[in-house]
Amino acid sequence: MHDIRMIRENPEAFDAGLARRGLSAMSSAILEIDGARRTKIRAAEEALAERNAASKLVGAAKAKGDEAEFERLRALVGDKKAEIAKLEEESKAETSRLNELLMGIPNTPADDTPDGATEDDNVEVKKHGAPRNFAFSPKEHYEIAGAADGLDFELAAKLSGSRFVVLSGAMVRLHRALAQFMLDTHIDKNGLTEMWVPVLVRDEAMYGTGQLPKFAEDSYRTENGWWLIPTAEVPLTNVVAGEIVDETTLPRRMMAHTQCFRSEAGSAGRDTAGILRQHQFEKVEMVTISRPEDSAAELKRMIGCAEGILEALYIPYRTLVLCTGDTGFGMRQTFDIEAWLPGQNAYREISSCSVAGDFQARRMNARYRPEGGKPEFVHTLNGSGLAIGRTLIAVVENYQQEDGSIAIPEVLQRYMGGNTVITAQGTLV
Numbered sequence: 412m413h414d415i416r417m418i419r420e421n422p423e424a425f426d427a428g429l430a431r432r433g434l435s436a437m438s439s440a441i442l443e444i445d446g447a448r449r450t451k452i453r454a455a456e457e458a459l460a461e462r463n464a465a466s467k468l469v470g471a472a473k474a475k476g477d478e479a480e481f482e483r484l485r486a487l488v489g490d491k492k493a494e495i496a497k498l499e500e501e502s503k504a505e506t507s508r509l510n511e512l513l514m515g516i517p518n519t520p521a522d523d524t525p526d527g528a529t530e531d532d533n534v535e536v537k538k539h540g541a542p543r544n545f546a547f548s549p550k551e552h553y554e555i556a557g558a559a560d561g562l563d564f565e566l567a568a569k570l571s572g573s574r575f576v577v578l579s580g581a582m583v584r585l586h587r588a589l590a591q592f593m594l595d596t597h598i599d600k601n602g603l604t605e606m607w608v609p610v611l612v613r614d615e616a617m618y619g620t621g622q623l624p625k626f627a628e629d630s631y632r633t634e635n636g637w638w639l640i641p642t643a644e645v646p647l648t649n650v651v652a653g654e655i656v657d658e659t660t661l662p663r664r665m666m667a668h669t670q671c672f673r674s675e676a677g678s679a680g681r682d683t684a685g686i687l688r689q690h691q692f693e694k695v696e697m698v699t700i701s702r703p704e705d706s707a708a709e710l711k712r713m714i715g716c717a718e719g720i721l722e723a724l725y726i727p728y729r730t731l732v733l734c735t736g737d738t739g740f741g742m743r744q745t746f747d748i749e750a751w752l753p754g755q756n757a758y759r760e761i762s763s764c765s766v767a768g769d770f771q772a773r774r775m776n777a778r779y780r781p782e783g784g785k786p787e788f789v790h791t792l793n794g795s796g797l798a799i800g801r802t803l804i805a806v807v808e809n810y811q812q813e814d815g816s817i818a819i820p821e822v823l824q825r826y827m828g829g830n831t832v833i834t835a836q837g838t839l840v
Contacts, residue, residue, distance in 0.1 A: 412513050412773040415445055428519025431526055431735045441512060448505035455498035462491035514618070515625050518770040520735045521744040527734025533747070534734070539718065540727030542751050543809060551754030552807045553685040556815025556835040558582055562686065574675065574683070574690045581833045585806065585819070586693075588826035590668050590799050593695040593720055597796055601716045603666040603697060608646035610670055611637040616649040619775035621741030621767075631672050639672035643696035644793040651700050652775035655786050661779060662701040662709055666796060668693065686800050687759065693799040699792040702779065703769065706790035710766045713794045714746050717762040720797050724820050726805045727751035729758050743768045748797075750805040761801045764794030 418425045422438030429437060465487045472481040525534050553562050561582025567575035578586055597603040617623040617638050622630055622645065631639040640646060647665050656663075671694050682688040697716060701709045714730065721728045733745040742765040749758035769788035772778070778786040810818040815835030819827050830839035 444509045451498050451502035458491050458495045517740045524744045525734045528736040530737045532734040533731045535731050537730040542727050547813045549753035552804045555811050557817040557833040558807045560837040576686050580837050586803050588823045589802050597666050603664045606667045608667050610640050616645050619649050619652050620645050641673045642671050643667040643669040647698035651777040656779040658779050664699050666697045668695045695796045697794045697796045701790050703790050706766050714764045717796045723822050741767050752808050754808045762795035762797050767791045
């Protein structure tokens with residue numbers, strides 16, 4: 412959420428930030444509501460002062476036997492009490508209007524986020540590894556013999572409908588191996604703290620990270636009001652909601668391996684083949700809580716953690732900084748990491764690493780106290796480290812062999828019982 416004081420002090424800069432996202436100026440509408448709210452608050456405070464002053468005189472008038480003055484003052488106190496109640500109710504209504512408006516406005520982009528309207532305007536900042544030269548025409552993951560039997564879309568459709576899969580045999584073991592490899596790498600090499608978190612959260616948690624109110628249709632809600640998390644960003648970031656964090660504990664670098672759930676409401680007809688875009692999937696999610704002055708360095712560090720997983724797997728990738736029009740609602744800046752998928756002959760997103768600044772912290776009221784100073788809002792960051800299903804696709808496609816078998820990357824072999832190949836029949840050898 413945005414700082415109302417910043418909007419009051421520099422509305423032009425606020426509108427300029429929104430304009431970079433392709434949005435119309437909103438400071439005038441915000442400040443009109445804020446002005447009405449503050450007017451009601453001041454009027455209530457003045458009425459309260461008048462009531463308190465009259466209350467002190469009531470007793471004196473009674474003691475003097477001045478019944479007329481006593482009755483006048485008593486009526487004034489009553490009138491002021493009703494006036495205060497009315498003004499407070501009106502100011503609360505204006506505050507609700509203001510918060511509702513602010514909750515629906517996206518974050519303003521960082522100064523060095525490139526301008527642009529669509530993903531076509533994203534800027535490549537790094538490319539690592541060269542795509543493999545195949546002596547045959549590479550297939551997509553679900554077409555490769557060694558993987559096909561372990562990806563059962565018909566059974567999943569019978570159980571749940573479209574955009575689900577049942578993994579079995581070598582595929583589910585490879586999926587699990589990737590998750591464990593990611594976790595071990597982030598713990599042992601990258602120094603992240605692993606956490607196990609609920610996948611059902613309250614409204615407040617979804618508001619805190621910006622999924623609500625604007626993107627409710629993208630998530631699933633249970634009948635008793637819980638939300639299925641779209642990513643572990645939600646519970647991990649909300650660990651500090653409502654807290655004043657000890658500065659000596661910052662930065663907090665956390666991660667969690669969870670199931671994730673997305674309705675994909677706005678993606679009808681996109682990537683329906685295979686497991687690239689599913690309603691239920693798994694990710695290892697990274698979240699960092701930092702001091703404002705450290706968040707730029709923490710973003711760079713987080714990107715390196717995600718890239719390192721692909722480098723260890725020898726998967727070619729590229730990293731892009733997203734333009735203003737493609738940056739997520741709550742983020743000031745986002746870097747996408749895209750893995751090379753030879754079956755599609757294209758790079759596809761496998762991780763997004765983002766910094767929100769204090770945008771989420773204001774929604775959550777998450778602060779820290781600098782030494783000798785007043786509490787300030789923390790900065791929050793999140794990134795996939797990585798999306799496990801998409802990493803499975805990348806491994807299967809990049810390591811496929813002409814006979815339909817799949818070589819197992821060296822770093823995963825110890826998680827696969829020492830086996831080095833998934834045969835064309837889907838067995839491990």
